[in-house]
Every structure is written in C-alpha cells, then in structure tokens.
Amino acid sequence: MFGRLTEEALPFYSEIAMAGAAVTVLGGLFVVAIVLWTGSLGYLWRNWLTSVDHKRIGIMYVVVALVMLLRGFIDALMMRAQQAMAMNSPGYLPPEHFDQIFSSHGTIMILFMAMPFLTGLINFVMPMQIGARDVAFPRLNLISLYLTAAGAGLVLISLVIGKFSTAGWTGYPPFSENEFSPGVGVDYWIWALVVSGVGTTITGINFITTVVKRRAPGMTWMRLPLFTWTALCASILIVFAFPALTVAGGMLALDRSAGFHFFTNDGGGNPMNFANILWMWGHPEVYILILPAFGVFSEIVATFSSKRLFAYKSLVFATVVIAVLAFTTWLHHFFTMGAGASVNTAFGITTMIIAVPTGVKIFDWLMTMYRGRIRYQTPMLWTTAFLVTFTIGGVSGVLLAVPAVDYTLHNTTFLVAHFHNMVIPGALFGFFAGYTYWFPKAFGFRLDERWGKRAFWLWLVGFYLAFMPLYALGTMGMVRRLQHYDNPDWQPYLIVAAIGAVSVLLGIASLAVQLWVSIRDRERLADKTGDPWNARTLEWYSSSPPPAWNFARVPKIEGLDPFWRLKERGEAYREDESYDSISLPRNSPDGVVYGALAFLFGFSMVWHIYWLALLCLLSIVAHLIASSFRRPVEQVISADEIARHDHEWKTAARTASRYDGDPLCDYRPVLRKVPAQ
Amino acid sequence: MSQVDIQQHEENEERAYGFWLFLMSDAILFSLLFATYAVxxxxxDDxxxxSEIFGYWRTVANTALLLCSSLTMGLASIAIREFDKTTGLRWIFVTMILAFGFLVLEIQEFAGLVAQxxxxxxxxxxSGYYTLVGTHGAHVTIGLIWMAVLCLHLALRPIDPIIQSITERLTMFWHLVGIVWIGIYSMVYLPGLYQ
Amino acid sequence: MTDLRQHQRDVRTYLIGFGLAVVLTVIPFVITATGGLSRTWFDLAILFAAIVQVLVHLRYFLHIDLRHTPRENLLALGFTGLLMVIMIGGTLWIMGNLAARMMGT
Structure with missing residues (x-):
C-alpha cells in the first residue's frame, strides 16, 4: 500500500538527524502558526499565493531562495565544523550523515537557492524593463513557481522522512545505482531535480516569449537593458540545457526503479555516459546562474557610476557568445575520466575561449566606472567586490582548463575553492546586489544601509577566509568531501575556513537584522519617488511598489536608458491627459493545485507508491484538460483608478525630496536637468 | 479587426511561439536519447x-501509419483554420485511427520482445532502445489524448480562435512526432535490419 | 474566390510534401531490403534520406520558409540544429574515444 514507506523512515536513529528534522518541522509549524494567529491566511491566499502578477511571483521566488539559503548554509557550517575538528578523530558527524550534508548543500544551493533567486529577480524586473504589463503566460508563471517549491519541498522533507542522497550533488553512478545506494536518498535527489526542472523549463520558455513578443514599441534589440539581455540568454540556456538534466535523471530513475542498464556496472551499462549527459546540462547551468547576475551588475554599475554603460554592444555580444559557447565545454568537468589527448585538448581550448567574453565584460564594467561619479552604496559594494573576487576565480578556472593541471587538482579542495569562487561572487553577490537594488521598488522603502554594509563586509571577509585556504589545501593534496583526515598540516587551514564560515553566518544574520530594521524604520527609508537610486531603466518609471498594471501607458522607447532620457527631458513625471482602462489576468489557484500534485507525485515515486503516483499524474492530466475549456478570466482596472494612482505617484515624485535627508544616501543629484515641476 | 480580436490574435501568436520553443526543447531531449542509443x-551483454529483434514489415507499417497521419493532421488543420468543422473532425478522426494503429503495433512489438x-x-x-522508442510512443499517446480533447472542443462549440490555436499547436506537435520517427526508423530499425 | 485558391494552395503544399516524403521513405526501405551496399555507404544513404526528409517535413508540413517564417522561430530552430550536432556529435566522439581507449579497438 505505501511502497517502501514504513515508520523506520522517521529519523529516530540519530540525534543530529532528529534535530534537523525537528528544526524543519517546527520551522514549518511556526510559519503556519504565525499565519493563522495573525489571521492573514485569507490575505496571503488572495494577494500572494494565487497571484499571477509577475512582481509578486518574483518576490515569492526570492522568499523561497532565502529560506533555502538558510538551509543550505547550515549544511555548509556543519561541514566546516566537521572538517575543522576531524583531524585524527571522527568529529561529530558520522560519514553517512556527512555525505548527505555535502550532497544536499550542493543540490540546494544551486537548484533551490540560486535558481529561484535569479528567477525571482528576472520575474520582478524584466517585464518592467521592457515596458510590458506582465510575462507572456502569467498563469504558467505561477505554476512554475509551485513546481520549484515542490522540488524544494522534496529536499526539505527528506530530512524528516527517510534520508537524502549521499552521492553528491551530481549523483554519479555507479555509486548512485541501487547496488551501492539502495535507500531513498538518490530518489529524493532525482525527483526534486526533475519536478523543479519542469518548472524551470516552463519559466525559460515564458521569459523568452516575453522578451520576444512583449517589448514596448520602439524597444528594439539594441535598446534592451543589459539585465534583460542576460535574462533572455539565461532563459535560452534553460530551454536548451534542462532536457539533458531530465534525460540523465530519468535514465537513472529507470535504472533504479525498473532495472534498466543505462549506467550500471553490469548488463552493458555505461556510467561514463551519465557524466557526459549530466554536464551537458551542468555546464550551461553555471552560466544560467551567472549571466543574470552579470545583468544585475551591469545595471548597478551604470546607475551608481552615473554613466551610460560602457560599450553596451560588446556586453550584449559577449553575453550571446557566452550563451552559445556554454554548450561546448562540458567535458572539462571530467577530464580525468580517461578520454584521449585530442578530446581533452579540444575541450580545454573551448574552456579557455569562453573566458574571453567574460573578460570583455570585466573591462566594460571597469570602464563604466572609470571617471564616473561613483556612489558606494551597498549594491555598488557588492559589485566592486565581485569584480575583484570573480577575476581571481576566473584565473583559477583557466588554470583548471589545462587538462594536465586538472589531472593533479581534480577532485581536490582546489576545485571546491574554484567553483565557490565563481558562484559566490559571480552569482550570489549579484543576487544580493539586486535584492538591495530592487527592494525599494518592490516594497516602497529602501533597506538600511548600515546593516547592509555590515552584511557585505562580513560576507566578503568570510568568503576569503573560507575559500582561500581551500586553494592552498588543494595544492597540498587534500581531496574534497573528506569526513576525517590524518594530516596535521591541513588542520590550521581548515580552522581558518571554519572561521570564515562563522563570518558568513554573521553576514547572514546581518541581512536578517537589516530586513528587520528596515521594516521597523520604513517611514525613514520610504521611497516616494519610485526612483531611489537615480537610475536609468524603465522599471524605475513607476511608483514603488508599482501598481498591478506597471505602467499607466506603455511608454514609447527612443533609445537606451529610456527612463534617463525622460528625466533629462523633464518628462518623467508629466501626467497624461487621458487614461484608458486596462484588463489584467485574475488570480488562479492552479499553481497550488499543480504544485501539490507534483510534490505528491515526486514523493510517491521516491517511496514506490505507484498507485498514488499514477493518481497524481491522472489528476494533472484531467486538470489540464479541464482548464482548456475554461475561458481566461480578466479583471478590468478602470481608467479613473489608473489616473488616480498615476497622479498620486507623480505628485509625490515631483515634490518629495529625493533622499529624505538620510545622510547615508546623501549624494548630489547628478541630473543635468531637474525634473519639471 | 476589433481590439479584442487583435488581443486574441497576439495571444495565439505568443502561444504558438512558446510552444515552438517547447518543441525545440523536446527535440534536444530526443537528440540525447538518440545519442545514448548510439552509445x-x-x-x-550477450x-x-x-539484427535479431526488429521486424521489417512492422517497421514499414508503423512508418506508413505515421506518415499518413502527418498528412491527415495537416488537412484537419487547414479545415479548422477555414472554419470547416465537418471536414476538420473527419480528418482528425482519421488521424486518431492511424495513431491508434501505430500504438497497437508498437505495444504488440514491445510485448512480443518482453515475452522473448x-x-x-x-x-x-x-534499455536505450525501449527508452527512445517508448518516449516517442508516449508522445504519440499524448497526441492521441490531445486529439480527443480537440474533438470534444469541436463538438461543444463553433470554431473560434481558441480552437484554432489549440489545433495549430497540436499540428506542430504532431509533425515533431513524425520527424522524430524519421530518426527512429533511420537510426534504429533500418540499420538493425540491414544485413 | 481567393479563399478557395488559398485553400487549394495549402492542400497542394501538403500533398507535395507527402509525395516527397513517401519517395524519401521508400528509398531507404528498399535499400535495406535489397542490400548490396557496404555498411558505410548504407549508413550514409540512410542518413542523407533522413536529413532530406526532415527538411521536407519542415518545409511542407511545418511551413518553415527562410523568407516568411519570423526570425525568432528560425533562430530557435537553427540553434536547436546546432546543439543537436554538438550534443550528438560530442557524445559519439567522447564516448567512442573512451570505448576505444578502454577496449583497445
């Protein structure tokens, strides 16, 4: 009846596992209790959980990302603590538990922290940047969100019911096959990936269609803001790379549940083909993470240098080239698998070539800053730290692109240091920068600068302390994923790395305090203008928070940085003579329905409860068919309401002093012309 | 065209383009299944x-069924675009019979092989063979269900832009299924049958 | 009147495509049944017929046309084609190379 699911799946076998489960369950119950206690369930349901507004969906994605960041970071902290103490001793984590932790850390950070974070930012910003009212398929957008949440839910519940994979975030066979991993861990990993992967693919299609079909009149390709370009290219990578993840995961699932022989040791299976297919997704995935962050940095560097982006066209070109070349380097993840010199050389060369467009970008950002009037507010701090730190990571990457070097450094902590050195500054710093930059747009008040700067410095120092020692350790021969070791030379470095992790912990705590302080002081930090940073692109051409319809009238675009042009001409806050009513899609419970069914489907596949899985699939199909008969419901916003909102915002924008006397945000307005009164 | 018509037209175009992207993604999925089969x-494993398990005439029959169904699906889509419900329904019905015949043959083939x-x-x-051909078969099944749903739409109301949009995407999907089959008989069956 | 002509043109397009597809299907099946080609020539012939037939389907069934199809659709299709070559070709190269080095064949 319940497949492999018995009461033994509950974590009463280990205190640490029980504590993890307790935190997960109590955390969930706490959130539910707060919602019920404050009586906000109805509000949440109507305004958030069923909303098809791209801005709200974007914010919900970021909330998922921040929750998962916490979970993934706890894993990291536990690993650093274990390795700091496990010199000639077993430490506090038994090997099997340690293995689960590094597997879930990687899976969570890439697929359930970084992916939702960037999807959230794109969702929130991109439609406004191109002057659209929403994405092309708003209802599908909501469904994607819940599919991602369902995948995250599967990873979280593995902490309570059963165990997670011990096969690393890449799940290499033959270890991940039944023969060596008979439990449910690998299945949780597979189904979390596949379920969220479907959601991600739909998102990619949605974003591409939005950029292609919903640009405002006059928004030609060479007038797209750079963040939109990177969002487009990341979406293209998603649409064309995620099938590889589906294929690799699906085949592994067939091996495990149906006795197929794709990657097994026996029966003619070929484990090496798994690495081959997985990395056809895995390498583009790196650029899916990094490109949107490049977009964020591009917007920020222009805004905070008060200059036009340097060499816009070369940045666009570099982005597109990266998107194509991303598909040509996958073998460098398995140079040591045994391919011949010609194969390894070819992929080594493509790997080095892809560093070129990235280098072009670095110079473009530097040149944008050159002779700019730079304002060092938090988003710009993240950006500057990225420029320096990411370059170091890039250099170590080009080093690893030499197959001969890779043979000695492969699978050591040098590699761990390298990819964290790419993804933390290259993606996460960008997401934090974007979070700080667009927060006032989303909520109508800025984040507190003081705590933002504290968080920044703690993160930056923590990052260097945690990962620079790993470069050294790698060259000293320390293999990654060691539960314990006996080389006393390594321990000091690992202790430094652990101290770095503590610094990052304090950085995360500062981010939490920052959020709290900012909500408390929201009056002081309020942004009445809709343009708190004196920015250049269209998303700032609206009130903060923007109305559901984004723009009272879809703007006509005449060049790059259209909002800046409007401000220069003094037309940014000029009111229209007449307004039209606007129709918008209505809320939809579909997201919750599909998300719940997908979660249940994944869960029952993990535990081999096949009748339930079938039932879920049939329900999904039935729901799809039924919804093809439903006419889309729209709500009409009256012209009066739009006029009123537009008037209120533009009046406030014209009269509010831009920076409300906050000394931390005090900088000279750099507009050549003051907006018309 | 009225404002509503223009909006509907734009929405249908967006849907067609989004679906086109999905088909491209699906094509990549099939390429990887082909690549894995080749590996x-x-x-x-002894x-x-x-060269021992494929049947020549079964492959001929499957190919003929699918190729004809591509034509009949196309004729259905032309009729529905021209608001000709009777002709549309008739061609969809023929397409469904052809697709169903294909599925029956494929299931028979699989069952026979498993029995051996x-x-x-x-x-x-x-594993590679069943997964590649089976995934294609799953697509045929989805197409068949989709056609049934389209028939239901056609039975319940006059042809409108929504029905035309559904038909347009279904036709694209069905042609992809046909194209993948060209790959399957060319890369899987015929090389296996050639002595 | 123009509607009728348009209708005839649409149907004719499909029928031409169908005719070409039938020919391009019959050729590989006949080659398979008659034999006589070396394996390499057989593989090349089959591959050629398949590629041409895919192009026929794209042209006559999916109505892809270098002039009238929107550029964004063509770009997506072209990129897919490129990636198919990279992914299938890359897999064959990589896995073939590994097999050769392991088996010594």
Missing amino acids: MVTAT GPTR GAGPDRSGFL
Whole structure:
C-alpha cells in the first residue's frame, strides 16, 4: 500500500538527524502558526499565493531562495565544523550523515537557492524593463513557481522522512545505482531535480516569449537593458540545457526503479555516459546562474557610476557568445575520466575561449566606472567586490582548463575553492546586489544601509577566509568531501575556513537584522519617488511598489536608458491627459493545485507508491484538460483608478525630496536637468 | 479587426511561439536519447542484438501509419483554420485511427520482445532502445489524448480562435512526432535490419 | 474566390510534401531490403534520406520558409540544429574515444 514507506523512515536513529528534522518541522509549524494567529491566511491566499502578477511571483521566488539559503548554509557550517575538528578523530558527524550534508548543500544551493533567486529577480524586473504589463503566460508563471517549491519541498522533507542522497550533488553512478545506494536518498535527489526542472523549463520558455513578443514599441534589440539581455540568454540556456538534466535523471530513475542498464556496472551499462549527459546540462547551468547576475551588475554599475554603460554592444555580444559557447565545454568537468589527448585538448581550448567574453565584460564594467561619479552604496559594494573576487576565480578556472593541471587538482579542495569562487561572487553577490537594488521598488522603502554594509563586509571577509585556504589545501593534496583526515598540516587551514564560515553566518544574520530594521524604520527609508537610486531603466518609471498594471501607458522607447532620457527631458513625471482602462489576468489557484500534485507525485515515486503516483499524474492530466475549456478570466482596472494612482505617484515624485535627508544616501543629484515641476 | 480580436490574435501568436520553443526543447531531449542509443547499441551483454529483434514489415507499417497521419493532421488543420468543422473532425478522426494503429503495433512489438526475454532490463542496448522508442510512443499517446480533447472542443462549440490555436499547436506537435520517427526508423530499425 | 485558391494552395503544399516524403521513405526501405551496399555507404544513404526528409517535413508540413517564417522561430530552430550536432556529435566522439581507449579497438 505505501511502497517502501514504513515508520523506520522517521529519523529516530540519530540525534543530529532528529534535530534537523525537528528544526524543519517546527520551522514549518511556526510559519503556519504565525499565519493563522495573525489571521492573514485569507490575505496571503488572495494577494500572494494565487497571484499571477509577475512582481509578486518574483518576490515569492526570492522568499523561497532565502529560506533555502538558510538551509543550505547550515549544511555548509556543519561541514566546516566537521572538517575543522576531524583531524585524527571522527568529529561529530558520522560519514553517512556527512555525505548527505555535502550532497544536499550542493543540490540546494544551486537548484533551490540560486535558481529561484535569479528567477525571482528576472520575474520582478524584466517585464518592467521592457515596458510590458506582465510575462507572456502569467498563469504558467505561477505554476512554475509551485513546481520549484515542490522540488524544494522534496529536499526539505527528506530530512524528516527517510534520508537524502549521499552521492553528491551530481549523483554519479555507479555509486548512485541501487547496488551501492539502495535507500531513498538518490530518489529524493532525482525527483526534486526533475519536478523543479519542469518548472524551470516552463519559466525559460515564458521569459523568452516575453522578451520576444512583449517589448514596448520602439524597444528594439539594441535598446534592451543589459539585465534583460542576460535574462533572455539565461532563459535560452534553460530551454536548451534542462532536457539533458531530465534525460540523465530519468535514465537513472529507470535504472533504479525498473532495472534498466543505462549506467550500471553490469548488463552493458555505461556510467561514463551519465557524466557526459549530466554536464551537458551542468555546464550551461553555471552560466544560467551567472549571466543574470552579470545583468544585475551591469545595471548597478551604470546607475551608481552615473554613466551610460560602457560599450553596451560588446556586453550584449559577449553575453550571446557566452550563451552559445556554454554548450561546448562540458567535458572539462571530467577530464580525468580517461578520454584521449585530442578530446581533452579540444575541450580545454573551448574552456579557455569562453573566458574571453567574460573578460570583455570585466573591462566594460571597469570602464563604466572609470571617471564616473561613483556612489558606494551597498549594491555598488557588492559589485566592486565581485569584480575583484570573480577575476581571481576566473584565473583559477583557466588554470583548471589545462587538462594536465586538472589531472593533479581534480577532485581536490582546489576545485571546491574554484567553483565557490565563481558562484559566490559571480552569482550570489549579484543576487544580493539586486535584492538591495530592487527592494525599494518592490516594497516602497529602501533597506538600511548600515546593516547592509555590515552584511557585505562580513560576507566578503568570510568568503576569503573560507575559500582561500581551500586553494592552498588543494595544492597540498587534500581531496574534497573528506569526513576525517590524518594530516596535521591541513588542520590550521581548515580552522581558518571554519572561521570564515562563522563570518558568513554573521553576514547572514546581518541581512536578517537589516530586513528587520528596515521594516521597523520604513517611514525613514520610504521611497516616494519610485526612483531611489537615480537610475536609468524603465522599471524605475513607476511608483514603488508599482501598481498591478506597471505602467499607466506603455511608454514609447527612443533609445537606451529610456527612463534617463525622460528625466533629462523633464518628462518623467508629466501626467497624461487621458487614461484608458486596462484588463489584467485574475488570480488562479492552479499553481497550488499543480504544485501539490507534483510534490505528491515526486514523493510517491521516491517511496514506490505507484498507485498514488499514477493518481497524481491522472489528476494533472484531467486538470489540464479541464482548464482548456475554461475561458481566461480578466479583471478590468478602470481608467479613473489608473489616473488616480498615476497622479498620486507623480505628485509625490515631483515634490518629495529625493533622499529624505538620510545622510547615508546623501549624494548630489547628478541630473543635468531637474525634473519639471 | 476589433481590439479584442487583435488581443486574441497576439495571444495565439505568443502561444504558438512558446510552444515552438517547447518543441525545440523536446527535440534536444530526443537528440540525447538518440545519442545514448548510439552509445549503447553494442552493449548487448550477450543478449539479443539489433539484427535479431526488429521486424521489417512492422517497421514499414508503423512508418506508413505515421506518415499518413502527418498528412491527415495537416488537412484537419487547414479545415479548422477555414472554419470547416465537418471536414476538420473527419480528418482528425482519421488521424486518431492511424495513431491508434501505430500504438497497437508498437505495444504488440514491445510485448512480443518482453515475452522473448528481450525486455528493457536485459541489457544496456535494450534499455536505450525501449527508452527512445517508448518516449516517442508516449508522445504519440499524448497526441492521441490531445486529439480527443480537440474533438470534444469541436463538438461543444463553433470554431473560434481558441480552437484554432489549440489545433495549430497540436499540428506542430504532431509533425515533431513524425520527424522524430524519421530518426527512429533511420537510426534504429533500418540499420538493425540491414544485413 | 481567393479563399478557395488559398485553400487549394495549402492542400497542394501538403500533398507535395507527402509525395516527397513517401519517395524519401521508400528509398531507404528498399535499400535495406535489397542490400548490396557496404555498411558505410548504407549508413550514409540512410542518413542523407533522413536529413532530406526532415527538411521536407519542415518545409511542407511545418511551413518553415527562410523568407516568411519570423526570425525568432528560425533562430530557435537553427540553434536547436546546432546543439543537436554538438550534443550528438560530442557524445559519439567522447564516448567512442573512451570505448576505444578502454577496449583497445
């Protein structure tokens, strides 16, 4: 009846596992209790959980990302603590538990922290940047969100019911096959990936269609803001790379549940083909993470240098080239698998070539800053730290692109240091920068600068302390994923790395305090203008928070940085003579329905409860068919309401002093012309 | 065209383009299944090889059924675009019969092979074969269900832009299924049958 | 009147495509049945017929046309084609190379 699911799946076998489960369950119950206690369930349901507004969906994605960041970071902290103490001793984590932790850390950070974070930012910003009212398929957008949440839910519940994979975030066979991993861990990993992967693919299609079909009149390709370009290219990578993840995961699932022989040791299976297919997704995935962050940095560097982006066209070109070349380097993840010199050389060369467009970008950002009037507010701090730190990571990457070097450094902590050195500054710093930059747009008040700067410095120092020692350790021969070791030379470095992790912990705590302080002081930090940073692109051409319809009238675009042009001409806050009513899609419970069914489907596949899985699939199909008969419901916003909102915002924008006397945000307005009164 | 018509037209265009992107993604998925099959084709583990298990006339029949169904689906889509419900329904019905015939033959083939001990768990080669051909078969099944749903739409109301949009996407989907089959008989069946 | 002509043109397009597809299907099946070609020539012939037939389907069934199809659709299709070559070709190269080095064949 319940497949492999018995009461033994509950974590009463280990205190640490029980504590993890307790935190997960109590955390969930706490959130539910707060919602019920404050009586906000109805509000949440109507305004958030069923909303098809791209801005709200974007914010919900970021909330998922921040929750998962916490979970993934706890894993990291536990690993650093274990390795700091496990010199000639077993430490506090038994090997099997340690293995689960590094597997879930990687899976969570890439697929359930970084992916939702960037999807959230794109969702929130991109439609406004191109002057659209929403994405092309708003209802599908909501469904994607819940599919991602369902995948995250599967990873979280593995902490309570059963165990997670011990096969690393890449799940290499033959270890991940039944023969060596008979439990449910690998299945949780597979189904979390596949379920969220479907959601991600739909998102990619949605974003591409939005950029292609919903640009405002006059928004030609060479007038797209750079963040939109990177969002487009990341979406293209998603649409064309995620099938590889589906294929690799699906085949592994067939091996495990149906006795197929794709990657097994026996029966003619070929484990090496798994690495081959997985990395056809895995390498583009790196650029899916990094490109949107490049977009964020591009917007920020222009805004905070008060200059036009340097060499816009070369940045666009570099982005597109990266998107194509991303598909040509996958073998460098398995140079040591045994391919011949010609194969390894070819992929080594493509790997080095892809560093070129990235280098072009670095110079473009530097040149944008050159002779700019730079304002060092938090988003710009993240950006500057990225420029320096990411370059170091890039250099170590080009080093690893030499197959001969890779043979000695492969699978050591040098590699761990390298990819964290790419993804933390290259993606996460960008997401934090974007979070700080667009927060006032989303909520109508800025984040507190003081705590933002504290968080920044703690993160930056923590990052260097945690990962620079790993470069050294790698060259000293320390293999990654060691539960314990006996080389006393390594321990000091690992202790430094652990101290770095503590610094990052304090950085995360500062981010939490920052959020709290900012909500408390929201009056002081309020942004009445809709343009708190004196920015250049269209998303700032609206009130903060923007109305559901984004723009009272879809703007006509005449060049790059259209909002800046409007401000220069003094037309940014000029009111229209007449307004039209606007129709918008209505809320939809579909997201919750599909998300719940997908979660249940994944869960029952993990535990081999096949009748339930079938039932879920049939329900999904039935729901799809039924919804093809439903006419889309729209709500009409009256012209009066739009006029009123537009008037209120533009009046406030014209009269509010831009920076409300906050000394931390005090900088000279750099507009050549003051907006018309 | 009225404002509403223009909006509907734009929405249909967006849907068609989004669906086109999905088909491209699906094509990549099939490429990887083809690539894996090619890698696995010699991994027979002393079990049946590709020259032992395929049937020539079955492949001919399957190919003929699918190719004809591409034509009939196309004729259905032309009729529905021209608001000709009767002709549209008739061609969809023919397409469904052809697709159903294809599925019956494929299920028979799979069942026969499994009975001979040549199931997907026998060897890496057979895993690759069943997964590639089976995924295509799953697409045919989805197409068949989709056609049934379209018939229901047509039975319940006059042809409108929404029905035309559904038909347009279904036709695109069906042609992709046809194209993948060209790959399957060319890369899987015929090389196996050639002595 | 123009509607009728348009209708005839649409149907004719499909029928031409169908005719070409039938020919391009019959050729590989006949080659398979008659034999006589070396394996390499056989593979090349089949591959050629398949590629041409895919192009026929794209042209006559999916109505892809270098002039009238929107550029964004063509770009997506072209990129897919490129990636198919990279992914299938890359897999064959990589896995073939590994097999050769392991088996010594």
